[in-house]
Amino acid sequence: MPETLNHGRALARHAATWQDREIPADVALKTRLHVIDTLSAIVSGATLEAGRAGQAYVAGLGGRGSASVLGTALRVPLIEAALANGMAAHADESDDSHETSQTHPGCGVLPAALSVAEEVGASGEAFLRAVNLGYEMTIRFGEAMAPAMSFARSSLSCHAWGPLFGAGFAAGNLMKFDEDQYLVLLNYLVQEASGLTTWRLDRAHTLKSYVFAGMPASNAVKVAALVRAGFTGAGDVLSPADRNFFDAMPADMQPAALYRGLGRDFRILETDIKKYSVGFPIAAPISALEDILARANPQPDAITAVRIRYAQDWYKVIGDENGMPDLNLRYCLAVTILDNGLSFAASHDESRMKAPDVKSLGQKITFLPPDADQDRFEARVEVDTPAGTLTARQGLHVLGRKDNPMSALQIEAKALELFEMALSPAQARVLVTRCHELPDAPNIHQLIAATIPDSAR
CATH class of the missing domain: 1.10.4100.10 (2-methylcitrate dehydratase PrpD)
Known part of the structure; x- marks a missing residue:
């Protein structure tokens, strides 16, 4: 043998x-x-x-x-x-x-x-x-x-x-x-x-x-x-x-x-x-969103809509049915905007998932399927403001990847x-x-x- x-x-x-x-x-x-x-x-x-x-x-x-x-x-x-x-x-x-x-x-x-x-x-x-x-x-x-x-x-x-x-x-x-x-x-x-x-x-x-x-x-x-x-x-x-x-x-x-x-x-x-103390699929959308926040610094109350384009399989893992804050993409996106970044404390604050400002901002977030040319690990984020639409991409190699x-x-x-x-x-x-x-x-x-x-x- x-x-x-x-x-x-x-x-x-x-x-x-x-x-x-x-x-x-x-x-x-x-x-x-x-x-x-x-x-x-x-x-x-x-x-x-x-x-x-x-x-x-x-x-x-x-x-x-x-x-x-x-x-x-x-x-x-x-x-x-x-x-x-x-x-x-x-x-x-x-x-x-x-x-x-x-x-x-x-x-x-x-x-x-x-x-x-x-x-x-x-x-x-x-x-x-x-x-x-x-x-x-x-x-x-x-x-x-x-x-x-x-x-x-x-x-x-x-x-x-x-x-x-x-x-x-x-x-x-x-x-x-x-x-x-x-x-x-x-x-x-x-x-x-x-x-x-x-x-x-x-x-x-x-x-x-x-x-x-x-x-x-x-x-x-x-x-x-x-x-x-x-x-x-x-x-x-x-x-x-x-x-x-x-x-x-x-x-x-x-x-x-x-x-x-x-x-x-x-x-x-x-x-x-x-880098982030959250479920792995959340990292790419958060990284792209933080890039937008760092470049343009839009105020939370000025944001009218947020769109996430991502492989739909990921939504099964980090979607709205997940009640844990560090595994809920909508929650993590909302607190990232409100806090101008995602901290360990925020990503583990279950009580904050019910906060009015978090829920209000969360309602402006839409999860969409990826574009035809998009890799399954790439997240594309679009943020609408009165001044226009801000966009960012984060691919496979988010900070912390090998x-x-x-x-x-x-x-x-x-x-x-x-x-x-x-x-x-x-x-x-x-x-x-x-x-x-x-x-x-x-x-x-x-x-x-x-x-x-x-x-x-």
């Missing part, structure tokens, strides 16, 4: 030798920046409904454990910490994303890696390597599954399935699994694989946070702990030679994506860090704003510093401690 058909064995071998692989300087920096970005999502998300729900659940179980719930003084068992931190990580839509795999890697991988690294006393460098492997596997599995799980084809949610495998491999790396243990790990991960796009019906981001992060992170840590404890499993569950994962899935799955460029590429380099990345300073500025939802400005700056110190840190204890607000100490 050709080696490429032994998908599971190839991935297990790759993961088992990950510790020996040289990490280029640009990859190491990108990994630290994703850690900063995802930690800011966790710390800020810990103050929101989904994050608080995770905290309430684990606190209600009683007892103490070996891992921390970030943004609090809670210490709970390993699996529960991964769940609570996962719930916070996707609570505010500020976490990173990867287009072709249809995943948000960081919100699933980081909570798993943080809980295991803290428990085993891993060094900062070991933690970063595990995170990097987690992104690699999240994206590879996501790309293998995405053709069968897109919104147009299935109710299966790639956003849940991909991070499960990434988080599992990150946990296995920190538990120092060998090749055979990774193969067993895969057997248990596929048993846990689940998640439906019914999160789109959620109105409070709690179910969505569970599907994207809390569930995959905690299930991944659970099965890694099972394997560490000696649970066994036979066979390559990804090999087409016998009963396997792909047989159970829709025919559009692309197993070749699992090993394409394996050992050569670092997929974290392709992952986007968002081909138009935010600078390290921009990422840190975004993180500081989010950290300050829970921490003092001084604490926020310390936390950014602790992230950059990880390559030389003997463990991640100082990093974890820096996430606890003074009021909780």
Whole structure:
């Protein structure tokens, strides 16, 4: 049988030798920046409904454990910490994303890696390597599954399935699994694989946070702990030679994506860090609108109409039926005009969705299909004023995308704003510093401690 058909064995071998692989300087920096970005999502998300729900659940179980719930003084068992931190990580839509795999890697991988690294006393460098492997596997599995799980084809949610495998491999790396243990790990991960796009019906981001992060992170840590404890499993569950994962899935799955460029590429380099803390499809229209506001500064009461030309599939995700402010395009456009920009606070203010000025302006916004020459990622915005019509376009490469990345300073500025939802400005700056110190840190204890607000100490 050709080696490429032994998908599971190839991935297990790759993961088992990950510790020996040289990490280029640009990859190491990108990994630290994703850690900063995802930690800011966790710390800020810990103050929101989904994050608080995770905290309430684990606190209600009683007892103490070996891992921390970030943004609090809670210490709970390993699996529960991964769940609570996962719930916070996707609570505010500020976490990173990867287009072709249809995943948000960081919100699933980081909570798993943080809980295991803290428990085993891993060094900062070991933690970063595990995170990097987690992104690699999240994206590879996501790309293998995405053709069968897109919104147009299935109710299966790639956003849940991909991070499960990434988080599992990150946990296995920190538990120092060998090749055979990774193969067993895969057997248990596929048993846990689940998640439906019914999160789109959620109105409070709690179910969505569970599907994207809390569930995959905690299930991944659970099965890694099972394997560490000696649970066994036979066979390559990804090999087409016998009963396997792909047989159970829709025919559009692309197993070749699992090993394409394996050992050569670092997929974290392709992952986007968002400028705006909103659902990805909202970014392009907001960027185009902000361009108009910056150029012409039209006053809100002078605007008579706003037209958005965009791929109609996007309206299914960010349209009026979505009750979450950070996933409602009409709301985000209205507050961007009223505030002359879209802030984190505005994009998460559910009560403001009912404000008279927001609703009045929202009624002037019309969603239209794209022009014939328009790419599906391009948003075209037209704003009518007494002086005439103002127009702007924003294509695929909105700031934060892999081909138009935010600078390290921009990422840190975004993180500081989010950290300050829970921490003092001084604490926020310390936390950014602790992230950059990880390559030389003997463990991640100082990093974890820096996430606890003074009021909780």
